[in-house]
Amino acid sequence: MRVLRARHGFSQESFGFAAGLHRNYVGAVERGEVSPTLPTLQRIADGFSIPASELLALAERLTKEAEE
Template sequence: MMKNKVKELRARYGYSQETLGKEAGATRQTIAAIEKGDYVPSLLLALNICRAFSLTMEEVFWLEEEKK
């Protein structure tokens, strides 16, 4: 399962969901879904989100190990 720090980072940077969406080329609803873990962004969208925060992919997104 993919995890992320988008909500935490957005708050730290003072971005609204709409502002981050505009920066990354997505809608507010898409950003909300990513934050809740309901939507896994495409590679391009994930890179654009990272660029908006000036962070690497690993600092924003990671894979959580599946429990067997």
């Protein structure tokens, strides 16, 4: 999420506002301290104005790249 947020030029606070999430929660997700529920993943996708499926595909691709 951090990579996508940075690409869109959001701060944690501004992205939290766009997604309807608290900025502390955004940071906790980025640090891997909490795992968002499916409804929260939808809110995150809505904050980026992308389909949730695209958000999940991007996360999967970045995870695979990090493992290589």
